[in-house]
Amino acid sequence: MELKKPKTIDELFQSKLSNYESSKKGESWQLLNHLINEQQKGKIVFLRIKTFFASLVAMGVVLFFIFQFSVFSPQSSVHNPQSSIPSPPSPINNTQSSFNNTQSSFNNTQSSINNTQSSIPSPPSPINNTQSSINNQQPAISNPQLVVSNEINTADVVVSVSSEKEASEKELNYLKSSTNTIFVYLGNDSVEASISNIGKELNSPFADYAPVINADGSEMYFTSRRPVTKKEKKNATASSENIYYTTFDANNKKWITSSILPTPINDPKRFNSVIAISNDGQRMLLYRDDKYGNGDIFESVLNGKTWSNPEKLPAPINSEYMESSASISPDGRTIFFVSNRPGGQGGLDIWSCTKNQQGQWGNAKNLGSSVNSTENEEGVSIHPDGKTLYFSSRGHKGLGGYDIFSTTLENGNWSTPKNLGAGINSPGDDVYFVMEANGKVGYYSSTRKNGEGEKDIYRIEFSSPEKEKTALLTLFKGLVIDKTTNLPLDAEIEIIDLEKNEQITTLKSNAASGSFLVSLPSGKNYGINVKKEGYLFYSENMNIPIAANYKEIIKTVLLDKLKAGAKIVLKNIFYDYNKSILRSESINELNRLYELLIQNPQLKVELSAHTDSRGNNDYNNKLSQERAQSCVDYLIKKGISEKQVVAKGYGKQQPLITDVEINNIKTEIDKETAHQQNRRTEFTILEN
Numbered sequence: 041m042e043l044k045k046p047k048t049i050d051e052l053f054q055s056k057l058s059n060y061e062s063s064k065k066g067e068s069w070q071l072l073n074h075l076i077n078e079q080q081k082g083k084i085v086f087l088r089i090k091t092f093f094a095s096l097v098a099m100g101v102v103l104f105f106i107f108q109f110s111v112f113s114p115q116s117s118v119h120n121p122q123s124s125i126p127s128p129p130s131p132i133n134n135t136q137s138s139f140n141n142t143q144s145s146f147n148n149t150q151s152s153i154n155n156t157q158s159s160i161p162s163p164p165s166p167i168n169n170t171q172s173s174i175n176n177q178q179p180a181i182s183n184p185q186l187v188v189s190n191e192i193n194t195a196d197v198v199v200s201v202s203s204e205k206e207a208s209e210k211e212l213n214y215l216k217s218s219t220n221t222i223f224v225y226l227g228n229d230s231v232e233a234s235i236s237n238i239g240k241e242l243n244s245p246f247a248d249y250a251p252v253i254n255a256d257g258s259e260m261y262f263t264s265r266r267p268v269t270k271k272e273k274k275n276a277t278a279s280s281e282n283i284y285y286t287t288f289d290a291n292n293k294k295w296i297t298s299s300i301l302p303t304p305i306n307d308p309k310r311f312n313s314v315i316a317i318s319n320d321g322q323r324m325l326l327y328r329d330d331k332y333g334n335g336d337i338f339e340s341v342l343n344g345k346t347w348s349n350p351e352k353l354p355a356p357i358n359s360e361y362m363e364s365s366a367s368i369s370p371d372g373r374t375i376f377f378v379s380n381r382p383g384g385q386g387g388l389d390i391w392s393c394t395k396n397q398q399g400q401w402g403n404a405k406n407l408g409s410s411v412n413s414t415e416n417e418e419g420v421s422i423h424p425d426g427k428t429l430y431f432s433s434r435g436h437k438g439l440g441g442y443d444i445f446s447t448t449l450e451n452g453n454w455s456t457p458k459n460l461g462a463g464i465n466s467p468g469d470d471v472y473f474v475m476e477a478n479g480k481v482g483y484y485s486s487t488r489k490n491g492e493g494e495k496d497i498y499r500i501e502f503s504s505p506e507k508e509k510t511a512l513l514t515l516f517k518g519l520v521i522d523k524t525t526n527l528p529l530d531a532e533i534e535i536i537d538l539e540k541n542e543q544i545t546t547l548k549s550n551a552a553s554g555s556f557l558v559s560l561p562s563g564k565n566y567g568i569n570v571k572k573e574g575y576l577f578y579s580e581n582m583n584i585p586i587a588a589n590y591k592e593i594i595k596t597v598l599l600d601k602l603k604a605g606a607k608i609v610l611k612n613i614f615y616d617y618n619k620s621i622l623r624s625e626s627i628n629e630l631n632r633l634y635e636l637l638i639q640n641p642q643l644k645v646e647l648s649a650h651t652d653s654r655g656n657n658d659y660n661n662k663l664s665q666e667r668a669q670s671c672v673d674y675l676i677k678k679g680i681s682e683k684q685v686v687a688k689g690y691g692k693q694q695p696l697i698t699d700v701e702i703n704n705i706k707t708e709i710d711k712e713t714a715h716q717q718n719r720r721t722e723f724t725i726l727e728n
Contacts, residue, residue, distance in 0.1 A: 241296065244264060249484060251483040251485065257477075259317070263496070301347070323372070325338070336352055357404065367422045371421075373395045387415050388411075418432045431444070432473070480499070481501050511588060518556060521598060568634055574601060576608050602643065603725065610722065633675065648689070
């Protein structure tokens with residue numbers, strides 16, 4: 041039977057955003073209950089004594105603060121021009137600078153007080169609580185990584201050491217309208233961008249947050265606490281967390297009105313928060329709370345139009361502690377997640393866990409002190425390029441509350457995190473940043489004041505790509521359909537690193553729509569194979585240079601059923617120049633052909649090779665016959681019957697593009713591409 045929680049405890053753990061304790065399940069509950077009971081019995085004298093001494097220390101700090109302010113203020117300099125104590129320089133004004141220095145001293149003393157009390161766990165600090173964020177963490181004004189400009193600089197720096205009321209007034213200076221042009225500073229580089237509230241189609245008068253998108257930004261899932269039940273709507277009270285879905289209307293350039301997802305994604309008895317979507321939108325990671333106020337990561341898979349029942353991910357991703365947010369790598373094999381388990385840098389840390397070729401999860405690895413601070417990190421998101429990681433932190437220097445940072449994987453190490461700057465980051469909590477594959481559009485949650493509700497989703501569009509260069513990747517997307525009926529097919533799509541002859545990842549096209557999407561980071565020679573039982577497979581080769589900028593390739597893949605006359609081009613068969621020797625990159629393609637023939641021993645097939653139109657007929661016929669025979673010999677050596685496969689060289693007799701057509705092509709590069717298409721190896725079913 042589920043334990044009934046005391047009201048006071050229930051309030052502390054009302055949502056997953058409210059829990060950042062590092063204690064084991066059950067321990068925080070037991071300790072808090074114990075403290076409540078002891079307080080009722082008048083037996084926590086030691087706590088009162090400690091509080092009394094902490095108050096004395098705080099009073100002394102305040103007196104020191106007043107003394108410092110009077111000595112270093114501009115007014116003191118005016119009244120005593122001969123003073124030997126110089127006024128410190130200030131980026132804004134002298135008064136502000138003096139206040140900042142004194143404030144820093146106050147923070148150090150306050151930190152000591154907090155450390156003294158660290159043996160007693162305090163209630164968690166809600167990520168949505170702007171006032172709590174400003175009070176609990178006063179950010180340093182001097183930040184060599186963060187450079188901000190004029191109006192935004194003044195507003196946000198004053199905000200970081202001022203009251204929430206003053207913060208709101210300053211914020212409104214640059215958040216007057218729904219769209220704001222700003223300059224985002226990344227290290228020494230500035231990028232012009234515009235930020236806008238995503239609007240009432242998605243945001244409500246209640247908390248809306250944690251947006252996640254597929255790689256091309258056509259779909260979004262997010263979490264909301266808007267009313268759901270009749271009682272909640274009648275009383276205008278917030279609901280527990282629920283997950284909503286929307287799609288982007290490319291014609292009108294806006295998101296359509298969102299709708300709540302049904303069960304089993306949203307469990308009415310629990311808090312449900314979406315934390316990640318795979319690049320193709322076919323896998324979802326969810327956060328669900330437990331009776332201890334902690335929570336774990338669950339996974340659901342999209343089958344056609346229906347999401348499967350979420351299943352809890354195994355250890356070492358989930359643990360006895362809290363796992364609150366996560367992100368899926370482009371190849372689907374690594375999950376980056378946030379946890380307060382032991383072994384980290386402090387508070388909530390970012391960890392990673394990778395699945396091997398056998399489908400087993402390896403050990404969880406902490407991303408280290410360069411990424412994780414001694415405070416909390418949250419809202420982790422890996423970009424489709426596979427090497428740029430976004431996250432929010434309270435420990436790295438920023439503008440107040442949770443700020444958004446990015447780090448890049450370079451030679452196996454994560455770079456020093458960069459603050460995305462003022463405008464994106466505010467004095468409140470800015471979390472759950474996600475970026476489209478193109479590097480130009482992103483979304484995140486913020487508690488800034490002029491929104492639709494207490495927490496809203498914002499859109500940021502960069503006039504130039506967010507990174508120094510355009511995202512170095514290619515999106516390959518499209519549909520898989522039956523060649524005869526044009527109906528969608530749920531086919532398996534395999535991505536191969538041809539240079540290493542290693543499988544990078546596999547995915548499936550959607551059964552209801554046939555759609556697929558895969559992210560291909562630059563710098564690899566990819567083999568792409570699409571297969572379904574009862575059909576001929578389809579192959580594609582994409583050799584993407586390391587410096588290739590972002591692009592999208594959209595293709596409709598037609599799969600033909602196994603029948604006499606069915607033919608495919610084997611695009612991942614390669615030979616050395618003017619030779620018939622198979623290159624190592626060809627092995628995976630021939631192995632797929634081998635599997636097809638083993639599974640269908642009734643098939644009799646022809647492997648044919650073709651050349652371009654250059655060179656004489658005798659030479660081309662001889663070369664093509666030898667190349668076709670190389671493929672057949674490989675299959676026979678693996679165990680295929682000689683009666684099942686035939687080799688045939690056609691030379692230049694059957695071009696896909698004729699010489700007349702090639703001569704009409706304008707550029708030499710395009711002409712060479714046409715010749716390459718004529719140089720091919722084909723597979724034809726003779727008998728079934």
